[in-house]
Structure formats: structure tokens, C-alpha cells
Amino acid sequence: MHIVVLFIGGISLFLGLSTPVSAQLQDSLMSNTISIELSPQYPDPGDVVQATLNDYSVNTAGSAISWSFDSIPQTEYANQRSLSFIAPPAGDSIVLTATITNQSGQMLQARQTITPLYLDVIVEPQTYSPPFYKGRALPIFGSQVFLTALLQDDSGPVDDSNYTYTWRINNKTVDGGGARGGFRTQITIPHGQNQRISVDVLDQQNRLISRKTVLVPTAAVDIRFYENHPLYGLSTKAITDGFTMLSNSTNIYAIPYNLANSAFQQDLFTEWRINNRQSTASNNPFEITLSQQGTGTAKLAFKLRNRAELLQGGENSVVVNF
Amino acid sequence: MKKIIIISGASILLLVLSGIWVYMLLINEPDQNGSMFADFNFFAEQDTTPFEIPEPTDEAATRVNVGATQLRQLTTRPVIGFTEVFATTSVPYQVVYAEAGTGHLYQINMETGEEKRISNTTIPNASQAEIASDGKTVVMRSGFTANNNVILGTLNEVGGLDNQTLPFPIADMVFSTTGNLLYTEPTENGLRARQLQVTDQVTNTLFEIPFRDAEIIWSLDGVAPHYVYSKPSAKLQGYMYAIENNRLQRLPIAGPGITAVANARFVNYSQLFTTEHIGLTFNTSTRETTGTPIVTIPEKCAYQDSTSSILYCGHEIAIYDFEFPDSWYKGIKSFSDRLWAIDLEEGSAQQLANPVQISGREIDMTHMTASANTDMLYFINKHDNTLWSYER
Numbered sequence: 001m002h003i004v005v006l007f008i009g010g011i012s013l014f015l016g017l018s019t020p021v022s023a024q025l026q027d028s029l030m031s032n033t034i035s036i037e038l039s040p041q042y043p044d045p046g047d048v049v050q051a052t053l054n055d056y057s058v059n060t061a062g063s064a065i066s067w068s069f070d071s072i073p074q075t076e077y078a079n080q081r082s083l084s085f086i087a088p089p090a091g092d093s094i095v096l097t098a099t100i101t102n103q104s105g106q107m108l109q110a111r112q113t114i115t116p117l118y119l120d121v122i123v124e125p126q127t128y129s130p131p132f133y134k135g136r137a138l139p140i141f142g143s144q145v146f147l148t149a150l151l152q153d154d155s156g157p158v159d160d161s162n163y164t165y166t167w168r169i170n171n172k173t174v175d176g177g178g179a180r181g182g183f184r185t186q187i188t189i190p191h192g193q194n195q196r197i198s199v200d201v202l203d204q205q206n207r208l209i210s211r212k213t214v215l216v217p218t219a220a221v222d223i224r225f226y227e228n229h230p231l232y233g234l235s236t237k238a239i240t241d242g243f244t245m246l247s248n249s250t251n252i253y254a255i256p257y258n259l260a261n262s263a264f265q266q267d268l269f270t271e272w273r274i275n276n277r278q279s280t281a282s283n284n285p286f287e288i289t290l291s292q293q294g295t296g297t298a299k300l301a302f303k304l305r306n307r308a309e310l311l312q313g314g315e316n317s318v319v320v321n322f
Numbered sequence: 323m324k325k326i327i328i329i330s331g332a333s334i335l336l337l338v339l340s341g342i343w344v345y346m347l348l349i350n351e352p353d354q355n356g357s358m359f360a361d362f363n364f365f366a367e368q369d370t371t372p373f374e375i376p377e378p379t380d381e382a383a384t385r386v387n388v389g390a391t392q393l394r395q396l397t398t399r400p401v402i403g404f405t406e407v408f409a410t411t412s413v414p415y416q417v418v419y420a421e422a423g424t425g426h427l428y429q430i431n432m433e434t435g436e437e438k439r440i441s442n443t444t445i446p447n448a449s450q451a452e453i454a455s456d457g458k459t460v461v462m463r464s465g466f467t468a469n470n471n472v473i474l475g476t477l478n479e480v481g482g483l484d485n486q487t488l489p490f491p492i493a494d495m496v497f498s499t500t501g502n503l504l505y506t507e508p509t510e511n512g513l514r515a516r517q518l519q520v521t522d523q524v525t526n527t528l529f530e531i532p533f534r535d536a537e538i539i540w541s542l543d544g545v546a547p548h549y550v551y552s553k554p555s556a557k558l559q560g561y562m563y564a565i566e567n568n569r570l571q572r573l574p575i576a577g578p579g580i581t582a583v584a585n586a587r588f589v590n591y592s593q594l595f596t597t598e599h600i601g602l603t604f605n606t607s608t609r610e611t612t613g614t615p616i617v618t619i620p621e622k623c624a625y626q627d628s629t630s631s632i633l634y635c636g637h638e639i640a641i642y643d644f645e646f647p648d649s650w651y652k653g654i655k656s657f658s659d660r661l662w663a664i665d666l667e668e669g670s671a672q673q674l675a676n677p678v679q680i681s682g683r684e685i686d687m688t689h690m691t692a693s694a695n696t697d698m699l700y701f702i703n704k705h706d707n708t709l710w711s712y713e714r
Contacts (some may be wrong), residue, residue, distance in 0.1 A: 046574045118572040120561045122533045135651040136553040148533045156569045232423035234466045237653040
């Protein structure tokens, strides 16, 4: 197997982009006094991995350090305490060995077997975005998020029923513990700017074969305004300050990105204001019809709040020329 | 004693202010929303039933300037979908497009410039159209709510659209080069990609995706595989997969804000790297990833063909920050694009045109399409949804 080894600090930009996380590791320490630490601990296939020798528990002053991959000596890294290498493809394994030889010829060895796997955590917030929006909505406090873990080896997706998944949010276990075949779960977003979501995957021998952690930000409701043309329909360009009415009247929609889907079935308060005076919506509380009277500018504002979950709400305004 | 008075006063003031706040927030409302949201119909109920309108009797034929310059504005109407129809012995080289809101189909003769309406069937609230390469079969999304309908139609001899509302929800749809409808339908936990043979109405499943927030890069001619990536957000991790043997096969592409455009040989993608987006290309043969000089958006790009290393893109030289691509998809951010030809093999980009210099118009390109048989590029200007072409 061809292993590409990189000096630390000499990592190319593009290799450095890989996102660390999952892998299958089998620690096999030849000595309990030295060890190899990997960063990331569970790399993806193709990730740049940094291996560091930990020998703080023994006196290695004057000792020689050597490294090997699959028993092939890596002489250019002689006496280096760390090295970087590229993790092999999904399902392939490499054995990294570090050997310390002291001045009297005694040897200590540490070994790591690295078998990277892809472990993807798909985060699907159950919050609102309009059908024309091609991005992913973001979660807000109190909203549901669907989580799916996709584990892949070299032959593609694994049979999930052979693995046990343990989900955690901010280090608290979800669903009371691990579940065999439990590659899906759902959570409710708690307080906090970011949520640390992790999943551990154990094989049938209860060995931890991969772990992934993702940070999920807690967003706010993002209200944007769009013109609904009577003939051509809803514009996909948001109205920004300086919007000019080209006809005598126009319909404006307020679209609350990221509002929890559940909020639509709860007690939702909405309010339109024109120049800070309450205005009546049309038969749809998210739509207002503006009629031109003279010329000038007006500040159009919209506010909403979920009375059942008071932290779910937001407001926005835009200046309209007419 | 004074302290007690001050504390009591402050407490009372606080209570009064809290009361006012609660009143303003909860009680002082203009109207009730009632059960408007019970069925999750975000907007008011929309009529999606197609209907016929009478043929115009005195509508003068419109002429489109199809020969003067390389960059041409083909329509003044807002467009939601188009296709190029190649010349045969009986049909001239033409472009067929669907008008936003009405779903009316128009035909532009690309040799004479004559434009005429070829369908008088109105599809109310038409918001998306895909037109097969024969220019006669069309599928349109009617309505812009979550409860929209998808209508499949075929042009008839009298200028109408023989149509049917498809009886299943459709998330994404496109016609293959052979005229089959490729689409995804939501399942309990994900999406199912299917193919509908329009002529005999036979469907078959292509593959399944175990999550719903997915973007599909369809293989229209079967040369490239289908690709899938999680819907982009700069704030969420994304992953990309190729479909091999009807299963997801992970590509070494992951990171926040990922968007991609792919053919059989190259996956060109952009992703957020620290605070800015960068452009990258994954070579499917060598499995190597290299830098691309331009940050691309899939809607703004089209490959010359299914195996070419040439990618045509609209692109503005700008900072693509940590709000991108969310901000562009929301329509908050817009661009004044130039047209580029990127050679993904060489890692170089050549500017083909600067629309502002040529026409004085800013064009935020989307729906980029490269003609398979001619030197034409077609795109919609997101500023006003008009259709444009560029002759290379």
C-alpha cells in the first residue's frame, strides 16, 4: 500500500480541507508506557492525520525514534516525535508503529491500526423555508431536528442493523442510550448558541469503530419580504431597502425562515406595521396589500411570535418607495 | 427605610413595565390567525387548476433580435423554464419557454426571431417548468406553497396542453435527453428517485436517499452517474455522494456550504473554508482534488457536455462570505455576473463576456444551460427572470 507521508506544517491546502472525524481504530500497544495519539482520532478516508508519540512516562533522553507503516521503515522521519500522513481509503487499514530505542539498545514500541470509515451526520432541521429555497433551513430553540448517521466502508453503506449507535447532544445521551440499527434519531434544540451533536458507532463486538461530532448553530427566525405579482407570482428576490412600487398596489409576503414547523400549528401572533402604525393583513396574516397614495417612502415592518414558545419569534422591516 | 422605599418602587416599576410588555406582545394584536396554519398551508389557498384562455386574435408577432450580438435578451416576460429544440426538416431551430405565473408556452424561432405563443392553457401560479427536448412535453409546478401540484402536459394540435396533475408529490424534477421524467418523491424518512416514461406512464425506482434535504445532480444522458449532496447551508456540514449500483457512494467531498456541479469526469464544488468560500474540483478518474480559480454556484454553471472539462459559469469577482450560499438562495444577495469558461483540467478560467459592458444590464445568472449541438449558452437573469443567450 502506498502511504503518503507529510511533514507537519507542510500540509497542502486542499488536503487540509478534509473534515476530521471517523475511523476504525484498534489500539494495540506494545508497551503500556508509550502510545501514539492521532488527530483526528477517527479520521475520514483521505484525511490528513497527525500522529504524535507520547512517551512522557519514561525517560527517553538520548533515545532514537523510528516510524514504520505496515512494517516499512520511514527513515526520513527518524527521531521525529510526530508526523502527518494521509488516511487510507475507506475500509483499508494501515498499521503505524513507533519504536524508541534507548542508548543501551532496549526498545519500546507503540502501534496503531487505522481503518478509516466515512461517518456522516446529516442534520435536518424541522424549520420553515419556502419551496423555492434551495438551501437548508436552520434550527432554532425548541425546534425539532432529524439526525441521520450514514456509515460507509469501501463497499458503500453498511448494514445498519449490525451496528449500535449512541447519540449525544452536548454530552447528554439521547434516547436513554445506544440502539442497534439506530442510525436515525431526533432531538429538540435546547438553549445555547451551538449544539454539540455526536454519534458513536459500535460493532457487534461492542468495539467503538467510529465517532463523529458536529456543531449545529442555533439560529433565529429570519423574516424576509417578497413581492407577489398578481400575474407572475411570487418573486424569489427578497425585497431590500429602497424597494420601489411600480404599480398602484402590490402584495408583499413576509416569509419567516427557520420558524419551527410546529409553530404553524400553535398560537402564532403576527403583526404588520406601516410607519409604525398597525396595519391589517389580507386574509393571510403573512401577506399585506400596499396601495399607493401619493409619493414618498414608508417603513414596512412585520413581527411574529409563537405564543407557545416565546423565544421563537422575530421581526424585520424594509423601506418602500412609492 | 429609604432603601426599602427605593427597592419597592423599583420592583413596582419593573412589574408595571413587564405588564406592558406582556400586553404589547400577547394581547395587543391586529388579528387572529385562526386555523390558517393547521394544514401547514403557509400561504393562502392557491388555485392550481389549469384552464384554457381564448386564442389571441390580433396579437402581433413579436420579433426577437437573434443575430445582432453574441449576448442577447430573448424575452421580456419572466421565464420559469426553457429548452432548445434543434432544427429538423419540419421544425426550425427554436427555443421554447414557459412564462412565470401563467405557464403559457412560447416559441422563439432562433433563425427569424419570430416569437409566438404555442399554448393557451393557463397553469395558475406556475412557478417551475421543465420542458422536454422535443419542446412539446412539459411538467410544471403550480403554486408556490408546500401544497403545490405538479402538472404533466403535452402540446396538442389546437394550441392547448393535454394535461394531468400527477398523483404524487414531487420534490425535484427534470427531463432526460430521451424524454423521460426523472423526479424525486418524499418518503417517510427520505427521498425516492424515480423515472416516469411519459409515453406509456410506466414508472420505475432509480435509487433511494435516506434523508430529505438532498440536492440531486441528475444524469440526463446516462453517461455520468447521478450525484447527491445534502442541501447547502454555510452553517451546516454537507456531504456529497455518487450513485453507484443504485446506492450512495461517498465522495471525498465534505464541509460547510457545499454546492456542486458534476459530469462524468469532474465534480466542481465550492465550500466554506474558515470565513470564505473556495472553489475546488474533484477528478473522478484520478481521485485528486485541485483548486478552481472561481467560486461556482451550480445554478450558474453548465458543462460543455457530459465528459468535458470545460465548465461555463456566471460569476462575479467578489468575496463569497460565510452567509453564502444561503443569502443568494434567499434572494437577499444578488450578483452582477460575468460569463466565464473554466477549464477544470488546466485550472484556468477565461472571461467570455461582461454583460454590463456589452448591454449595460446587470445579470444575475441562473438556470445556465449549454447547448449540446450549437455554440449557445442560455440563462435566466434572476433580477427579472428574463431569458438570455450567449453565442460562443
